[in-house]
Amino acid sequence: MxxxxxxxxVVIADCGLPxxxxxxxxxxxxxxxxxxxxxxxxxxxQDMQVESAVLADEIHSHNAKVSACAGDMQQAGxxxxxxxxxxxxxxxxxxxxxxxTGEATPYANVILYSGVVF
Numbered sequence: 001m002x003x004x005x006x007x008x009x010v011v012i013a014d015c016g017l018p019x020x021x022x023x024x025x026x027x028x029x030x031x032x033x034x035x036x037x038x039x040x041x042x043x044x045x046q047d048m049q050v051e052s053a054v055l056a057d058e059i060h061s062h063n064a065k066v067s068a069c070a071g072d073m074q075q076a077g078x079x080x081x082x083x084x085x086x087x088x089x090x091x092x093x094x095x096x097x098x099x100x101t102g103e104a105t106p107y108a109n110v111i112l113y114s115g116v117v118f
Contacts, residue, residue, distance in 0.1 A: 001047050004114040009095045010048070011111050012041050014103040018089060024097040037103035038069065041110065044099070051115030052079040055107075056088045062106045069110075 004010065013019070014037055015029045028035055053073055059066045059082075074080045083091070091111055092098060101108075 008114045011095045011098040014108040019098045020093045026099045029102040032104040034102040037108040040101045049115045050112045052113045054111040056085040057082040
């Protein structure tokens, strides 16, 4: 996190998201559900200045908790953009790192783009 520059991205992913070769993988998955997507997101948001986030549009029909989380991020001043899951996977190829959680619910993934503190 300390090496992120403005506009760099980090992905927080469920245990099923494919991770492209060449992208750093931080694998936290211990067992299904541990740690959860939400636990990891909470910690990362405390440490990272987030300017914007990208999530798969499918969250609205397949994962109400992640959909609600997107609304919470918007209320916190984070610009949120929705794309298709295929577009989402393509965007992850440019991430500085993918943090793989034990989350085992569909579409529990987010790309966080680093902002600046001033």
